Amino acid sequence: MSNYSTCYKCGAKLGGDDIAIYRKLVTRNADEFLCIDCLADFYKTTRQAIEERIDYYRKSGECTLFR
Numbered sequence: 001m002s003n004y005s006t007c008y009k010c011g012a013k014l015g016g017d018d019i020a021i022y023r024k025l026v027t028r029n030a031d032e033f034l035c036i037d038c039l040a041d042f043y044k045t046t047r048q049a050i051e052e053r054i055d056y057y058r059k060s061g062e063c064t065l066f067r
Contacts, residue, residue: 007035020065021054 006013012035022033025043040047058066 002031004031004033007038008032009034009038012037017054017066021050021057024057024063024065025053 004014004019007018014033014035018035018039019030019033021036022039023030025039026034034042036050037047040050043050054066057063061067
C-alpha cells in the first residue's frame with residue numbers, strides 16, 4: 001500500500017521535497033519514502049548535503065520533480 005504521508009523508517013511527516021528527492025536519488029517508481037534525515041543516513045551523508053542537492057535541482061529548472 002502506498003504511503004505518501006510518513007517516512008517508512010522513522011514515521012516523520014513527509015513534505016514535497018522529501019518525496020521528490022527520494023524519487024530523484026532512489027527510484028521514480030517509489031510508493032514509500034524516507035524523510036530527508038533518514039535519506040541522508042541511508043547515503044551516509046548530511047541533511048545539509050541533501051538540502052543543497054534539492055536546491056541545485058530546483059535552481060536548474062530541468063528536473064520536473066522540483067518545479
